[in-house]
Amino acid sequence: MSLFYVDKKAQENGDHEIHTASCTHSPGIKNCDPLGYHIACSTALDAAKAIYPQSNGCYYCSHSSYHSEDK
Known part of the structure; x- marks a missing residue:
């Protein structure tokens, strides 16, 4: 189970990325909204979408929920 956050600032494509608390690519806790503890990044992504549709x-820490713009 990991602690997840969602970036308050959208990427250039409009996505708000989810990150684990230990992700080195996170913008920092001050720039994120907490999502709580989740068993899988898919449930953290569902929680993030309730805040930011x-x-x-994140490609690095939540890769199974990462969807490339190329798809």
Whole structure:
């Protein structure tokens, strides 16, 4: 189980990325909204989408919920 956060600032494509608390690519806790503890990044992504409908997983720490723009 990991602690997840969602970036308050959207990426250039409008996505708000979810990150684990230990992700080195996170913008920092001050710049994120907490999502709580989740067993899988998919449930953290669902929680993020309740706040920011256009959310995506981080390529580095939440890869199974990451969706490339190329798809």
